[in-house]
Amino acid sequence: MNRPPYLDMTPEVRQALEEGRPVVALESTIISHGMPYPQNIETALEVEQAVRSRGAVPATVAILGGRLKAGLHREELEILAVPGAKILKCSRRDLGFAVAGGLHGGTTVAATMIIASLAGIRIFATGGIGGVHRFAQETFDISADLRELGRTDAAVVCAGAKSILDLPLTMEYLETEGVPVVGFGVNELPAFFTRQSGIFLDWRLDNPEDIAKALKAKWDLGLKGGVLVVNPIPEEDSLPKERIDRCIESALAEARSKGIKGKETTPFLLAKIVEETGGDSLKANIKLVLNNARLAADLACAYSRL
Ligand code: PSU
Ligand code: MN
Numbered sequence: 001m002n003r004p005p006y007l008d009m010t011p012e013v014r015q016a017l018e019e020g021r022p023v024v025a026l027e028s029t030i031i032s033h034g035m036p037y038p039q040n041i042e043t044a045l046e047v048e049q050a051v052r053s054r055g056a057v058p059a060t061v062a063i064l065g066g067r068l069k070a071g072l073h074r075e076e077l078e079i080l081a082v083p084g085a086k087i088l089k090c091s092r093r094d095l096g097f098a099v100a101g102g103l104h105g106g107t108t109v110a111a112t113m114i115i116a117s118l119a120g121i122r123i124f125a126t127g128g129i130g131g132v133h134r135f136a137q138e139t140f141d142i143s144a145d146l147r148e149l150g151r152t153d154a155a156v157v158c159a160g161a162k163s164i165l166d167l168p169l170t171m172e173y174l175e176t177e178g179v180p181v182v183g184f185g186v187n188e189l190p191a192f193f194t195r196q197s198g199i200f201l202d203w204r205l206d207n208p209e210d211i212a213k214a215l216k217a218k219w220d221l222g223l224k225g226g227v228l229v230v231n232p233i234p235e236e237d238s239l240p241k242e243r244i245d246r247c248i249e250s251a252l253a254e255a256r257s258k259g260i261k262g263k264e265t266t267p268f269l270l271a272k273i274v275e276e277t278g279g280d281s282l283k284a285n286i287k288l289v290l291n292n293a294r295l296a297a298d299l300a301c302a303y304s305r306l
Contacts, residue, residue, distance in 0.1 A: 004118045006099050010071030013059045017120050022056035022300035024293065025070065025116035025124040025154070031060075032080045032087040032106030033267040034127070035282065036274065041081035043286050045074070047125070047293045054297035059121055061112045063090055066102035070119040080106055089263050091144045109156060110148035113226060117152050122215070123303060125157045125296035127289045128192050129228070130266060131170035134252065141265060142173065149226035150177030155215050157229045157296040159288040160190035160197065163248055164269045167197050174228065180218070181228045182211060184295060190232035193239040193284050201230070208295065212302035231295050237287035239280060247276035 009017070016023050026047060031040045048058040059070045062080055069076065079085055090098050090105030092114060098105045107115060109129050116124055130143025149156065161170055167189065174181055181189065182203040191197040205211050215227055232238075251272035260268045274282045 006066075007068045007070065007115070007118055009059070009069075009119060010073065012057055013071035013119070016057040020304055022297065022304040023059050023121050023123070024051045024056050024296045024300050025112055025119075025121045026051075026058055026060040026293070027107055027109055027112040027124070027126045028060055028062040028072075028080055029089055029106040029108045030127055030289070031077065033089050034270055035285065036271070037081055037083050039282055039286065041077060043289060044077050044081065046286075047289055050290050050293040051125070051297045054294055054301065056297035056300045058293075059116070059119065061107050061115045063088075063095070063098045063103065063105035063107065065104065066099045068095075068099065068115050068118065070115060070121065079104060089267065091263070092148060093144070108143075109145040110143070113148050113152040113154045113156070116154055122154055123157070123296050123300040124154045125289070125292045127159060127285055127292065128161050129156060129158050131161045131165040131167070132173050133164070133265065134166045136166060136169060139261070141261070143266075146170070146173050146177060146179075149174065149179045149228060151225055153219060153224060153226065155211070155227045155229055155299065157231055157292045157299065159192050159233050159292060160230050162192040162273075163197075163245065164252065164266070164273075167191065167199055171199055177225070178223075179226055179228055180214075181230060182214070184211070184229055184231045186230070186232055190230055192288070193233065193244045193281060194241045195232040195235065195238055196241075208298040208302040211299055212306055215303060216306050229295070229299070231292050233284060233288040234291055237284050237291075239277070239284050244273075244277070244281065247273050247281070250276055
């Protein structure tokens, strides 16, 4: 296989790709900026295990010492997870600079899609994507994840988006970008900690084989870009809507009063919500990521059989 410059793959990931076996990309901003230590490293390892248990190979994506990585060893995961080292939050605009500077970075959904695509990985699991923030009319805060979904080929399995975002506007933006949103077994967009949002989807498919066929047909047609596969949090792990909404409102108010902006916004809100819920949101977050990793692995297996 032609090796893209700057990219390192573990032998396990490279071999699996060469043999056409299923591989699932995993993002790393969730490790470096999305969860506290030590739950971040524990979750990263459990997610990899969940992918393996379904017969696929996990490829956690990050930037280490300026090298793009698809597949990390345990010590490399620890560099990202343990507080202390300088770890950048890397999105599309940061990649060239992190590489040239020999830096470490956790990759957002956008940057992970780019690196996965360089490596030849089409299926990707995460917790939640970035989106159109509330009050975007004033702040212009729209995550680069949404434009990436419009241009880079990857199926991103997530649990919808948190209501720190404006969900209706996020859906409008995805429509403009031509990004299909397909519900796995549901016809309503899940809202991360809860299964329902009141927003209905155009596409619902009930098994990974059907989703894999739709992905293949889209890309065979030459239609570039991503697909968002939304997978609701299991009922028993979901949080009561009123409670989580209250915590989110209070986190948003604090962000506004402290003047938090730009790339700091999402990590600030995520940490505040963990604090406000006394850790319950973190437990739910871990469960839904595992649930998404299993679906992504099933999807990668189905896709590799087509
Ligand atoms: N949403 C979550 N957890 C996360 C993120 C978003 O529920 O960890 C992370 C992802 O890495 C996502 C990034 O790609 O935040 C989006 O950041 P921004 O809004 O700055 O684009
Ligand atoms: Mn932003």
